[in-house]
Amino acid sequence: MSRVSPEPSGRGALSGGATGATDRSEGSPASELQSQAATARPELPHNARPAPTGVASNVPALPDADAEERGSTLYSGVGRERKLRRWVVLTIQAAMVTGFLALWEWLVSARMVDRFFFSQPSAIGQTLWSWFSSGSVYPHIGITLLETLLGFFGGTLLGLVIGFILARSETLGDIFEPLLALLNGMPRVVLAPLIILWFGLGIASKVALSVIVVFLIVFYAVYTGIREVDQNLVANARVLGANGGQLTRHVLLPSALTWIFSSLRVSVGFALVGAVVAEYLGSNQGVGFLIANAQSFFQSTGVFAGLVVLMLMVGVINLLLRTIERRFSVWKLS
Amino acid sequence: MEPSTLSSTMSEAAISLREVTRRFRPRNRPAFVAVREVSLDVREGTFLSVVGPSGCGKSTLLAMISGLQPADGGEVLVRGEPVRDVRSDVGFIFQREALLPWKTVLDNVALALVFRGQSPTGARGAALEWIARVGLAGFEHAYPHQLSGGMRKRVSLAQTLVYDPPIVLMDEPFSALDVQTRNLMENELLGLWAENRKTVVFITHDLEEAIALSDQVVVMTASPGRIKASYPIDLPRPRNVTEIRFEPRFAELYEQLWADLRDEVLVSYEQSKSRAVG
Numbered sequence A: 001m002s003r004v005s006p007e008p009s010g011r012g013a014l015s016g017g018a019t020g021a022t023d024r025s026e027g028s029p030a031s032e033l034q035s036q037a038a039t040a041r042p043e044l045p046h047n048a049r050p051a052p053t054g055v056a057s058n059v060p061a062l063p064d065a066d067a068e069e070r071g072s073t074l075y076s077g078v079g080r081e082r083k084l085r086r087w088v089v090l091t092i093q094a095a096m097v098t099g100f101l102a103l104w105e106w107l108v109s110a111r112m113v114d115r116f117f118f119s120q121p122s123a124i125g126q127t128l129w130s131w132f133s134s135g136s137v138y139p140h141i142g143i144t145l146l147e148t149l150l151g152f153f154g155g156t157l158l159g160l161v162i163g164f165i166l167a168r169s170e171t172l173g174d175i176f177e178p179l180l181a182l183l184n185g186m187p188r189v190v191l192a193p194l195i196i197l198w199f200g201l202g203i204a205s206k207v208a209l210s211v212i213v214v215f216l217i218v219f220y221a222v223y224t225g226i227r228e229v230d231q232n233l234v235a236n237a238r239v240l241g242a243n244g245g246q247l248t249r250h251v252l253l254p255s256a257l258t259w260i261f262s263s264l265r266v267s268v269g270f271a272l273v274g275a276v277v278a279e280y281l282g283s284n285q286g287v288g289f290l291i292a293n294a295q296s297f298f299q300s301t302g303v304f305a306g307l308v309v310l311m312l313m314v315g316v317i318n319l320l321l322r323t324i325e326r327r328f329s330v331w332k333l334s
Numbered sequence B: 001m002e003p004s005t006l007s008s009t010m011s012e013a014a015i016s017l018r019e020v021t022r023r024f025r026p027r028n029r030p031a032f033v034a035v036r037e038v039s040l041d042v043r044e045g046t047f048l049s050v051v052g053p054s055g056c057g058k059s060t061l062l063a064m065i066s067g068l069q070p071a072d073g074g075e076v077l078v079r080g081e082p083v084r085d086v087r088s089d090v091g092f093i094f095q096r097e098a099l100l101p102w103k104t105v106l107d108n109v110a111l112a113l114v115f116r117g118q119s120p121t122g123a124r125g126a127a128l129e130w131i132a133r134v135g136l137a138g139f140e141h142a143y144p145h146q147l148s149g150g151m152r153k154r155v156s157l158a159q160t161l162v163y164d165p166p167i168v169l170m171d172e173p174f175s176a177l178d179v180q181t182r183n184l185m186e187n188e189l190l191g192l193w194a195e196n197r198k199t200v201v202f203i204t205h206d207l208e209e210a211i212a213l214s215d216q217v218v219v220m221t222a223s224p225g226r227i228k229a230s231y232p233i234d235l236p237r238p239r240n241v242t243e244i245r246f247e248p249r250f251a252e253l254y255e256q257l258w259a260d261l262r263d264e265v266l267v268s269y270e271q272s273k274s275r276a277v278g
């Protein structure tokens, strides 16, 4: 069974992202029975959708780096062959990055490209070195991470609770879901100025934007997760004697959690985007501030260095998420 | 056990349907009668099979007995009481897969006991015992997707039998299995059933399966489903489903039943063709 995931699909990072698309194609009974045993893709059994494969391209990376491993049920070469392939891929990647940096360095040195706008890899490296060796960058990274974490957890909690309530009550769902869809359709970045106005230049406004962004993603994951829960599972639980609370605890919540879980990378990515955008628009600390500050002094080197710091953060976060995903998703791994 | 007859008295009936009707009103299509005025008594301790063409309302019938779906007309009585809600004394093994994918075999089987407020250790003990009885010892900690179709059906069986419901409804439990696995599981089911003779309503497309397992076989008409005929199956027990097919009496029964069923299958086929064209 393939389902269209209610995640943002490659649209503007803060523009209408999480759509509640629930359009799905049911497999024939026969294929349904087999789908569990013979999934080529790492699919969540039953009422869950595939893990986010196409993470929105403008979410700062959070790439699906272990797609290769997760596809391991398909034939992808025996051990040695695969290792070799991995090395080839890594070598080509390294060569490409080095080549690109060298070309950039050379174009600027040869004055074919304007240093003022494009800076130079060596200069960016120097700036980064001074930031890290003096330690001046760490407080900024720390603040941005804190905002991201608070935004992520706040948004997830809010999305979980509200998604659950609206999915369980038909009336409330009918009243509020269209309003949220309206909010969801709006580019969230336009909220940033208002939020900064309301919450000030401190950390609160960053967390607030982050919460809103994450909330919408998680809300739709939970809302569809619960509304679309396999009715067969619900019927079975009821026949086995589940009361309302037990149904929630053993069937509905786990079903919703698998949906939240499969949008984990996207939500964390968006939490970071929310925080950095708000920092960029108005603050005196954080990585977004570093970039905005350098820009206001027309220092392209500083802007690039800030971007590199962001990329590094995303890389580390992604590594952590992969570990977490692996630990908590036993039942979906085949 | 003597062959049951239709003239069973009400006091003995574990399940009793009185002119039960069920309509569906899909949004974009005209209302549709799935089951029309079905009357049926199932005596306690009887293994009763229902056969009928696809779409004739067999699953709907079970859903009404279990209380998952209401009857629109008539009355459904289970052990003498009208069914108003899902009953805790009726087990139901579904046509489609219904194991919780995020729980292990052990937790899936223990589910009904946990729902009934048993202590986790007690529930696990009973679950372990049933897992062994359906031949899945060693797979307690596997997740459903790690099992074959036949193994998952065994888990469903254990999940239902573990809380010992006096009535068990089974909706084509073995139809997705290959013939060998299926015969094996049919024999196992008969073995389990013989231990305490629960009341079983068993749905199948397969006439041979119905005859081999049952005390009584009911043939339903093409949609809207009504009861066309009911045959007591007077084959001796204990039975071996693989061997009983070679008995002359089995062939006789098969011929009688098939004569009834064939017409309905043809009608159903014409219906689906004309629906596809119209």
Ligand SMILES: Nc1ncnc2c1ncn2[C@@H]1O[C@H](COP(=O)(O)OP(=O)(O)OP(=O)(O)O)[C@@H](O)[C@H]1O
Pocket: B024, B025, B026, B032, B034, B052, B053, B054, B055, B056, B057, B058, B059, B060, B061, B095, B223
């Ligand atoms: N929820 C529903 N809404 C509308 N129509 C329904 C619904 N459930 C069942 N039906 C219709 O009722 C009829 C009987 O369905 P049912 O599932 O009981 O058939 P069945 O005899 O179990 O078929 P099969 O042998 O293929 O499982 C079918 O024609 C089906 O289209």
Ligand SMILES: [Mg+2]
Pocket: B058, B059, B060, B095, B171
């Ligand atoms: Mg059916």
